[in-house]
Amino acid sequence: MNRLPGCVPWPEEFARRYRELGYWEGSTLFEALVRSERRSPHKLAVVDGARRCSYAELRETTEALAAGFLAHGLRPGDRVVFQLANSLELIAAFFALTRAGAIPIMALPAHRGTEITGRYQNLTCARRGCLAPRGARFRPADRRRRAARRDRERRGAARVHGNRSETAGDRGVKLLETRGLTAFYGDFQALFGIDFDLAPGEIVAVIGANGAGKSTFLRAVAGLNAAPREAIRFEGEPVGGLPAHRLAARGISLVPEGRRLFPSLSVEENLLLGAATLRRGGWNLERVYALFPRLGERRRAAPTQLSGGEQQMAAIGRALMGNPRLLLCDEVSLGLAPRVVKSIYDALPGLVREGLSLVVVEQDIGIALGVAHRVVCLQHGRVALAGAAGGLTREAISRAYFGI
């Protein structure tokens, strides 16, 4: 494997500019990765579907990729716009570009060619010595803004307390509501007070960048992450922090990120296991096979023999077999061809007509806007934007997405 002799320093101009603006924290992102690796090389750094990657592996990949970039003529200080789905590759590419002294600029999978060109033309980095499109502001920026945000949160918390008696009176109207929902992974706080409502028969899309807390939000609602009891109400009852199997029995079904089919069970056995919630309802094998005919043809196959799209259909079918009232879908489009994604999403509105409610987490904003009644955008564990799917402009979403 090609190893670089040493870390390529960022051009002094950038570092100086960074320092002037007060964003410089003494090292580049890649150096932070190296520090993390030194501290705990085998700790899990990235989870991408079924793929896991430790800090050591991530750095290894990053080194190789950076060497490859430099071999292809990349020079320190170059600006690189890249468009990748939310994946291990995306993260490795980001680190590798900082490693090679270049400036990574992410484009979303949903961005069209013209938008990417626009982004590229907007760049004025070399001249102005900054790392983002014109007019952009760096996030962990000025203290005033942070203080203002803290204030808003405090007011938000107060409002929640005022609301509680009201919502008790509204019982039965909302299928799911969260108030001030927080979530932690050890010391790391992933959610900072999420307020969220879902009416029966509604489809709400939760969007946001990598690490915004989308999956954590779904996991908390499904009972896989700890949550305060009163922070989540389902059918009016406080259910936060209940074990996942009891929430499943109450009618909350999660289609987990990366499908998570059981490899030693056949497709049909996977579906049958979904019925372990023992809930009554209209779902059975025949109906799932009618919804996704491909699954019927492959009922005896092992999940590992299925294509990605078929696996996703099996994961959704398995969740439906439990006759849920609320279906939570975590990135069902991930890694699938657009045609397959369409065939899966085409099945959703029919489900809603039968009284099912849906929360879909999506990276692809186009899909999210197409299928959902309302959109909630998370950013760094907070709700950055919420509104009817038709009433949001791409600019507003873009701002909420990136926090710029």
Add this chain to the structure above:
Amino acid sequence: MLLEWLDTVLQGVLLGGLYAMFAMGLALIWGVMRLVNLAHGDFILLGAYAALVLAESTGLHPLAAAPLVIAVLALGGYWLQRGVLNATLGKGLLPPLLVTFGLSIVIQNLLLEGFSADSKALRAETLTTASLRLGESIAVGWFPLGVFVAALVLVLALQLLFSRTALGREMRAASDDPETVQLMGVDQRHTYALAMALALALMALAGVLLGMRTSFSPTDGPAYLLFAFEAVVIGGLGSFWGTFAGGILLGVAQTVGFRIDPGWGLLFGHLVFLAVLLIRPQGLFPRTR
């Protein structure tokens, strides 16, 4: 001469039935919970001693006492899993090893305290001495034959339980992915406890049968753990049929060894085990997918 060897192999196959019974519980626990139970042999002895107490105090035949022994140990297994072993899962291989190692020591010493180090045996009267003549020089004991058939039936039953029933599906799924199975409404702690109860029922039965076949003392557990381990590894961790085959092979190897020289029996068993590890480390019947 040939007939004598045939006889030896036949006796080995029947002994293998008992070893297969030892090994099933171990394979079940490993398969479902990825838990290596170092107290396995001691649980088997616990079954034998429980039957001894019951048989001596009530005058029951050991086989008649077996159902109660099985029920008590199964219940104990359920709560052992829920109360202690579930807490050791998901933190790597070491915590369950340490806890079951500790359990092994505790059980051995309690048995020593309660029953002294003297060898004991379950009195089964004529059942264990009657035999079936198959020819001039070959005879098969009714009891070993019965144990073999019982092991065969139990393997079949376990295989059916795992492949055909909802509980079996839940156990396999909980083994694959303990987090995701909860999303299906399955409390994996309960599923694990049921698997442990089932395993302890098998161990209790194995213990009663062991006690009827041979004498036992409180410190014999680790040896039976070793036999069970060897049978499971020879079989390849894949299926209960593999474990059954592993038990048979181990039984035959030991009996053939004993036939050559009474001091070589156990050694032969271990040598066959090592040979399988060397030549076919994945075992005879590894998991296919």
